[in-house]
Amino acid sequence: MKKIGIIGGGFTGTMTAVHLIERSAACEITIFNEAATFTRGTAYTPYSDKHLLNVITSKMSAYPGNPDHFLDWVMERPDFKDLDRKLIANAFMPRAIYGKYLTEVWDSALENADGKCIVNVVDQQVTDLDVNNSFITLKLDNGDSMMFDYCVIASGNNAPRNPRIKSPGFYNSPNYFQNPWKEESVLNLTQKPVLIVGNGLTMVDTVISLTEQGFKGEIHSISPNGFNILPHRHIGMKYSKLAEEIKEGMTLLEIVSLANKHIKIAREYGVSAEPVIDSFRPYTQKIWHNFSDREKTTFMSRLRHLWGTARHRIPMHSYEKLQKLQAEGRLHIHSGNLIDINENSNGIEVEYRDRNDGVTKMMTVGRIINCTGPESDFSKLESGLLKNCVDNNILKQDALKLGIVTDIHTYGIIGPDGNAYQNLFTIGGNLRGELWETTAVHDLREQAEKLSQSLASKIMAESAELIS
Ligand SMILES: Cc1cc2nc3c(=O)[nH]c(=O)nc-3n(C[C@H](O)[C@H](O)[C@H](O)COP(=O)(O)OP(=O)(O)OC[C@H]3O[C@@H](n4cnc5c(N)ncnc54)[C@H](O)[C@@H]3O)c2cc1C
Structure with a gap:
């Protein structure tokens, strides 16, 4: 039976495993995550009920193919079942509730599993990794080592870096x-x-x-x-004119002037930039991927904060x-x-x-x-798996040190020889250098589903080969 190691059991790692279980993949899955945050990760283990999702309920389903899954789950809960569905669909629920939802998604995947998939959850940090064509060895905090046929790095949000000061x-x-x-x-x-x-x-x-x-x-x-x-001011409002003018291969300058033109029009009619900026959403990953390193650098130094303010309301x-x-x-x-x-x-x-x-x-x-946000330059981390992987030349960071250099079609991490590993993958925030916007559930749920699909197909193809 093929062994899959998933490093990180936040949204991304958990949903990758859920899809594998639901697909009845004949494999043994081991997820590494501290017990206190398993299934919920950093975002959905808040210390206060006052910490709200920044995305409305109707857009937070864990399943890309079932967009109302979270909304339906909320509406079935005793605290919410008598409230107006439209109100809840447009509400910002406490992140703790979303954490409960993810735990139930996980429990229900296990309950309905047909036994083809064996699942282990290990309350350990993975501290180092070694990879060759046949297997991957993970080293754990307690000194143990474990071997896998495939591994997924779903390590998510690192703690922020200490700002540079004289002392x-x-x-x-x-x-x-x-x-x-x-x-x-x-x-x-x-x-x-x-x-x-x-x-x-x-x-x-x-x-x-x-x-x-x-x-x-x-x-x-x-x-x-x-x-x-x-603040969010125009929830649900769709602006379509900008999308009509987006063309493949547009430069940063062209994108900025396109945005400015449409923001000006919207403002003339008393509408904020929100729907215009949101209308970029389906195209941002492609636009970013096509930018040159120089354009990405310019964006990071001049526009990143402005974009962040416009996007994250x-x-x-x-x-x-x-x-x-x-x-x-x-x-x-x-x-x-x-x-x-x-x-x-x-x-x-x-x-x-x-x-x-x-x-x-x-x-x-x-x-x-x-509160400066997750650190993405692994060389600046004090220790840990990602720093060790960079130091040991197992993975590379992109020029802007935003994430891991990865083949965005297979999610295979690109090794030092420039080729994608066939057995080592990453999804989630580690793809920021490749895709820029790869943080919200909206993006991650599709990545988790797609990666689990391709892992399940690999496992099936290899088992068929063994039988024949
Ligand atoms: C405070 C906050 C609020 C957010 N709110 C929203 C929101 O409202 N809506 C939205 O769409 N998105 C939100 N996001 C974005 C969020 O990042 C994603 O929605 C999602 O939670 C990311 O999941 P993840 O599994 O990739 O990462 P994480 O949630 O960070 O999970 C990664 C897990 O991996 C574990 N891990 C890492 N390295 C190792 C290792 N070496 N060994 C073992 N375990 C390891 C970590 O401990 C963690 O539990 C928020 C993010 C943050 C930080």
């Missing part, structure tokens, strides 16, 4: 929280100001949780651009909470770059350059929470 020794402080997805980042607060580094969706969750914990002090956030995070009532805090003078959004951070008996002294006036300024806070 990195600060990062050993107990008042610094590198991982914003852990509850400890908002516990045991004093009323001294808090600095959040980063200005995206995790910043919003962190602000909401600080207030939930009764924090009454000032909250600062700092990011290079200090863009105000935007928050529910209106979360937005209103942030607006209220800003109006009360309790939340300050800075545009600037950190220079140095030092801690003394007064607190944490932060030196930064304000991008609005170019002046170097100081602020004193009681804690710093890093």
